[in-house]
Amino acid sequence: MSTTGDNGRTERLLEVKDLTVGFPTRDGTVLGVDGLTLNVGSHERLGVVGESGSGKSVMGLAILGMVLPPGRIMGGSVRWKGEDVLDEAVANRVRGREIAMIFQDPMVSLNPLKTVGAQLRELLQRRVGLQGPAVRTRSLELLDMVGIANAPERLKAYAYELSGGMRQRVMIATALACEPTLLIADEPTTGLDVTIQDQILTLLRNLSTELGVSVLMITHDLGVVAQFCDRVQVMYAGRIVERAPIAEMFADPQHPYSLGLLKSVPRVDQAETELTGIPGEPLDRARFPPGCAFEPRCVEAQDTCQVTPPPLVRIAERRWVACYNRPGAERTGSDS
Amino acid sequence: MLRWLAKRIIAAALVVFVVTTLVFVVTHIFTDPATVSLPLEATEEHRANRRAVLGLDRPLSVQYWDFVSGLVVGDLGESFWQSQPASKLVFQRLPATLKLVGGATVVTVLLAAPMGMLAAWWERRFADHAVLGFSMVSISAPPFWIGYLLIIVFAVQLGWVPTFGSSGFVSLILPSVAIGLASAGRLAQMTRRGIVEELRKPYAVTAMSRGFSRSYTIVHHTFRNVASGFVTMTGWELTRMFTGYTVVIEVVFAWPGVGRLAIHAIENRDLVLVQAAVVVLATLVVVTNLLVDVARRLIDPRVDLA
Numbered sequence: 163m164s165t166t167g168d169n170g171r172t173e174r175l176l177e178v179k180d181l182t183v184g185f186p187t188r189d190g191t192v193l194g195v196d197g198l199t200l201n202v203g204s205h206e207r208l209g210v211v212g213e214s215g216s217g218k219s220v221m222g223l224a225i226l227g228m229v230l231p232p233g234r235i236m237g238g239s240v241r242w243k244g245e246d247v248l249d250e251a252v253a254n255r256v257r258g259r260e261i262a263m264i265f266q267d268p269m270v271s272l273n274p275l276k277t278v279g280a281q282l283r284e285l286l287q288r289r290v291g292l293q294g295p296a297v298r299t300r301s302l303e304l305l306d307m308v309g310i311a312n313a314p315e316r317l318k319a320y321a322y323e324l325s326g327g328m329r330q331r332v333m334i335a336t337a338l339a340c341e342p343t344l345l346i347a348d349e350p351t352t353g354l355d356v357t358i359q360d361q362i363l364t365l366l367r368n369l370s371t372e373l374g375v376s377v378l379m380i381t382h383d384l385g386v387v388a389q390f391c392d393r394v395q396v397m398y399a400g401r402i403v404e405r406a407p408i409a410e411m412f413a414d415p416q417h418p419y420s421l422g423l424l425k426s427v428p429r430v431d432q433a434e435t436e437l438t439g440i441p442g443e444p445l446d447r448a449r450f451p452p453g454c455a456f457e458p459r460c461v462e463a464q465d466t467c468q469v470t471p472p473p474l475v476r477i478a479e480r481r482w483v484a485c486y487n488r489p490g491a492e493r494t495g496s497d498s
Numbered sequence: 499m500l501r502w503l504a505k506r507i508i509a510a511a512l513v514v515f516v517v518t519t520l521v522f523v524v525t526h527i528f529t530d531p532a533t534v535s536l537p538l539e540a541t542e543e544h545r546a547n548r549r550a551v552l553g554l555d556r557p558l559s560v561q562y563w564d565f566v567s568g569l570v571v572g573d574l575g576e577s578f579w580q581s582q583p584a585s586k587l588v589f590q591r592l593p594a595t596l597k598l599v600g601g602a603t604v605v606t607v608l609l610a611a612p613m614g615m616l617a618a619w620w621e622r623r624f625a626d627h628a629v630l631g632f633s634m635v636s637i638s639a640p641p642f643w644i645g646y647l648l649i650i651v652f653a654v655q656l657g658w659v660p661t662f663g664s665s666g667f668v669s670l671i672l673p674s675v676a677i678g679l680a681s682a683g684r685l686a687q688m689t690r691r692g693i694v695e696e697l698r699k700p701y702a703v704t705a706m707s708r709g710f711s712r713s714y715t716i717v718h719h720t721f722r723n724v725a726s727g728f729v730t731m732t733g734w735e736l737t738r739m740f741t742g743y744t745v746v747i748e749v750v751f752a753w754p755g756v757g758r759l760a761i762h763a764i765e766n767r768d769l770v771l772v773q774a775a776v777v778v779l780a781t782l783v784v785v786t787n788l789l790v791d792v793a794r795r796l797i798d799p800r801v802d803l804a
Contacts, residue, residue, distance in 0.1 A: 226707055230698055231621065258709035271700040275722050275798060284718070289709055322800055336708065 175344055175376060176202040176225065176261070181238035183217075183224045183400075194220035194233060196400035199474065200378075202344060207370060207377045209387035209408070211423070212397035218380045221397075222263060222348045225378075227253040258289050262337035266349040268329035272321035278305075278332050279317030285339040304335040309365055327358035334365065338373070345370065348380045363390055384427050388412060393480075396420045399455035402474055405482040416483040418460045454486070462487045503792065510788045517780040521773055522565050526558065531769040535578050574774035579766040584774035588756055592778065594664050595755035598677070598748070599739045601670045605678030606685060606735060611728070613682070614689020615716055621694055629686055636683035641743050645676035645750040662752035673751045677743045681735035688731055692724030726798045733790035737783045 183195040195217045202208050212218050223229060225240055227248050240247040242256050265271040273281060282301040286292040292300055298317075305313035308331040321329055330350060337345060347366065351359035367390060370377050379390055387394050387408065394411050396404040396419060404417040415421045422440035442459035453468040454460070460467070467486055474484040525531060532548040533540075540548075549555045553564070568574065574585040617629035636644075652672060653661040660669050696702055697712075697720055705715045745757030752758070756775050763771035795801045 223703070223707070228703070228706060230703070254709060254711070256709075257707055263704070263707045265700050265704060267700055271704045273701045273705070273719055273723075274800065276719075285708060288714075320799060333704075336704075340708070 173204040174201055175204055175243060176200075176378070177239075177241040178225060179239045179241075181221070181224055181240060182236045183220050183229055183233055184236045185233040191236075193217075193236075193400050195224055197238070198397075198400070198402060200395055200402065200405075202376050202378055204343070204376055205370075205374055206393065207367075207379065207391045209379045209381065209391035209394040210397055211381055211384060211387050211394055213382055216397045217400035218382075218397055219266070219348050220400075222346045222378070222380050225346060226257050226261060226263065228257075258285070258342070259340045260342055261344045261346060262340065262342040263346040263348065264330070264333045264337045264350050266352050268326060268333045269321075269353070271333055272329060272336075274321055276320075277317065278319050278321070278324075281332075281336055282317070282339055285336060289340050300339075304339055305332075307338065307369070308332070308335045309361075310335070326354050327361060330354065330358075330362050331365070334362075334369070338369065338375075341373075342375065344376045344378065346378045346380065349382070350379075351383070351386060352381075359386075366390070384423060396423065401455060401471065401484065402482075403456065403484045405474070407480055410481060416477065416481070416488055417456075417485050418462050418487070419456050422459075454484075499795070502795070506788055506791055510784050513784050514781050517784070518566075518569055518777050519562075521776050521780070522562060525769050525773050526554075526561060529769070530554070534769055535767045569777070574777060575770040577763070577768050577771040577774075579763065579768035579771060584771045587759060587771060588774045588778050591754055591756045591759045594753060595740075595744055595748070595757060597664075597670060598673055598744055598753060598755055599736060601674030602677035602681065602739055602743070603732065603736060605674050606681040607732065609678065609682035610685030610689055611721075613686040615693060615721065617686065617690040618693035618697065618720075619713055619716055626690070629690065633683035633687045636679040639680070641676050641680060642746045642750050644679055645673065645747055648672045648676055649751070664754055673747050673753055676750070677739055677747050680743075681732075681739070685728065685731055685735065689724060689728060692727055693720045696720035696723050722797065726794050726801070729790055729793045729797065733786055736786045740779050740782050740786070 178198055178200045181195055181198040182193060184191040184193050186192075198217075198221055200208070200210070210218055210221065220229070220233070224235055225247070227235070227240065227250070229235055235248060242252070242260060245252045245256070247253050247256055247261075272278075276284075279298075279301060282304060283297050286297045286300055290300075301317060302313045305316055310316050310328065310331050316324075316328075316332075321332070324332065334350075345366075350366065351362050354362065363386065366377065369375065377390075379386065381387060391408050393405070393407050395402050396411075396417060398419050404411070404415070404420045406416070411420065412424065415424050419440070422438075425438045426440060428437060440459055441461070452470065453466075454463075454471050457463045457467040462485075464486070472484045472486050474482050476482050477488055530545075532545050532552060532554055536544055536548055546555075553561065565575075572585050573583065574588070576582065577584045577587055580587060613629045613632070617626040620626050649661055649672065652658050658668075659672055663669060693716055697715065699720075702715055702720055705719050706712065710718075744755060745760060747753065748755040748758040749761055756779060760772055760775035760779075763769075763775060
């Protein structure tokens with residue numbers, strides 16, 4: 163586990179506040195991300211965990227000021243070292259150079275018609291400004307850095323000629339080409355073999371330590387979070403429901419949803435625990451309840467939970483939770 | 499690549515062979531060239547005479563052998579109407595048709611590619627709707643009508659270009675536009691749809707997340723990925739041009755090409771000449787498809803080599 167992430171004194175790089183992304187549908191606007199707040203400091207590895215459809219991937223792109231149409235950013239702010247990333251001029255500078263993203267599916271995230279070399283060259287020439295033989299030298303260095311053997315040969319390869327793990331390594335190389343300070347990794351190991359997953363995570367961790375790159379790890383996989391992150395935020399229906407340092411999250415989850423998530427995965431550190439699922443189904447985003455989004459599935463739900471969504475409040479040092487049934491969380495907006 | 503090309507050429511030659519055989523079947527079995535070429539009031543004696551002159555009284559197998567062996571050396575028989583070798587007549591007219599199709603293709607590609615990219619760039623904005631409007635009109639309007647409209651405006655009213663005939667580059671403009679507009683409309687829509695779809699794909703999103711602009715991503719990433727489809731569609735448009743549009747437009751513009759020759763041949767009941775024109779146009783279609791395959795292979799390394 164990283165030491166720098168735990169002292170609470172790191173420089174703040176990314177500050178996302180109340181970010182809201184909406185998608186127009188026949189039944190009105192659906193919020194893919196609803197009032198998201200998060201911070202990433204230097205040398206920090208933050209995990210955002212949630213199930214499919216919880217708005218994780220929308221969030222990753224929205225942090226770069228990108229939303230696939232017809233969605234759009236409806237409110238909130240994204241600041242990078244104090245500058246407004248939602249301003250297109252700032253975004254153009256920050257994208258790739260300061261914040262780089264790697265995506266879920268390396269099969270399709272590389273241009274199928276460009277060789278690995280061409281994709282690296284394009285970035286190094288147009289985004290970094292390298293010219294001449296320096297481009298090739300740096301390309302080879304990058305491939306070497308992500309553990310690709312026989313780099314000169316690989317430069318000439320097309321994505322379809324590479325294995326899944328190799329493609330994700332190339333993706334990481336293109337992400338690191340502009341020496342970013344923050345890497346957003348959106349499910350970087352999903353769809354890869356377990357052994358390859360492990361290799362990729364190890365590679366990412368080593369690179370983030372060696373290069374001093376912060377990582378925002380977006381995943382549905384608590385194992386990935388446990389293995390990789392310093393801090394974790396749990397996301398449900400576009401909102402953050404809990405935020406905690408990694409050890410505390412696993413030892414003592416506070417939000418009923420976090421609790422459910424942890425109970426639904428096998429643990430090797432606790433003998434003889436019974437696995438249980440979370441009752442109910444993932445929320446149909448078009449039918450948003452007015453209160454807490456998790457209320458319909460929550461075992462602890464009370465009538466008051468249906469009225470207004472609980473705010474994310476601080477319950478202890480570096481621990482935040484959005485649930486009315488937790489100490490310190492004020493019950494607001496109820497009828498009484 | 500060479501083996502693949504050789505296979506493709508052999509396949510194309512086979513298609514040409516099948517097509518020419520079909521042409522023979524239609525002109526010799528389903529119709530009687532002697533009857534067609536004579537006036538309605540001709541007697542059976544006249545017809546028998548004509549059959550003997552044309553060699554139609556011989557067994558079909560012998561006639562077919564004659565036809566095929568003639569084809570190999572470029573002999574497509576003699577025109578009844580002009581009393582000249584049909585191949586000579588067709589090849590005289592071929593350059594004019596090729597020029598016309600070439601001009602129309604240039605118009606098509608130069609309009610379709612930028613319009614498709616612009617529409618995709620400004621998806622759901624004014625430029626997109628404008629391109630859609632242009633496409634709807636150009637696709638719906640029959641080429642001969644566009645041809646007459648262009649003649650009335652640019653040749654008759656403004657007098658910028660000649661009303662008909664083939665006299666240099668200027669005379670090529672109107673008929674090329676008349677043919678190319680509809681093709682450009684279809685291709686622009688296909689290009690736009692392709693690019694919009696590609697822009698949502700992870701590789702394009704990745705490119706933009708690395709800081710490349712939407713326009714750069716369209717031109718340098720997505721267009722190449724729709725180029726294969728673009729070339730294929732352009733090939734189809736060329737096929738339509740050879741077998742349909744040029745015929746109509748050559749008549750409208752009194753353009754001395756193969757299409758107009760075929761129309762005259764039909765009017766004069768000259769089956770040999772019709773047959774020659776069809777064989778040549780069909781060969782052009784097959785050659786076009788071959789070139790499309792080669793182009794796609796060059797664009798996309800994943801195209802199957804088998």
